[in-house]
Amino acid sequence: MAKLVMIATTAVPNHVRGALSRWMIEPVAGVYVGTMSARVRDELWSAVSASVGDGAALCVHPDDNEQGFTVRTAGERRRAIVDFDGLQLVQLSALEGAEQEMPPIPEGW
Template identity: 65%
Template sequence: MATMTVIATTAIPDHLRGALTRWMLEPMPGLYVGTLSARVRTELWSAITASIGDGVAVLLHPTDNEQGFVLHTAGQRRRSPIDFDGLTLIALNPVEQDNEMANP
C-alpha cells in the first residue's frame, strides 16, 4: 500500500534530484513529497544513501508506532535522531570549533 513520504535534502547531486522528481513533487527546493510504495521508497533511499556525497537527507514516512512515523537520516548532520524508549528524539551535536578559537 502506498503511503505519504517526505524527503528533505540539502546539497545533493543533480542526478539524485532527477531520480526524486520522477517519483515525487518538489514544492520547494530540496523538499520532496509523494505517495510511494514501500519498495519505491526503499529503492530511492538506497540511491540517496549510496551517493549522498557532502549533502544531507532526511526521510519521513508513516509507520505503526507511538509517533505514527519513522525518521531516517543520511549524511553529516548536526542533528541526530536517537531512540528514547521507543520514541525518536533529536539530539544536537556540538559545533566543532576551530583550533584558533578553542586555544586563544
C-alpha cells in the same frame, strides 16, 4: 497501500535530485513529497542514501509505532536521530569550535 513520504535534501548531487523528481514533487527547493508503496520508498531511499556524497538527506514516512512515523537520515548533519525507549528524538551536536559550558544552576534548585 501507498502512503505519503517526505524527503529533504541538502547539497546533494544533481543526479540524486533528478531521481527524486521522477517519483515525487518538489514544492520547495530540496524538499520532495510523494505517495508511494513501501517497496518503492525503500528502493528510492537506498539509492539516495548511497549517493548523498558531501550532502545530507532525511526521509520521514508513516510507520506502525507510537509516533506514527519513522525518520531516516543519511550524510553528516548537526541533528542526529536517536532512539530513546522506542521514540525517535532529535539530538543536536555542538558547533565546531564552540565552547560547551553548562549554565549556572539557579539558587534554590
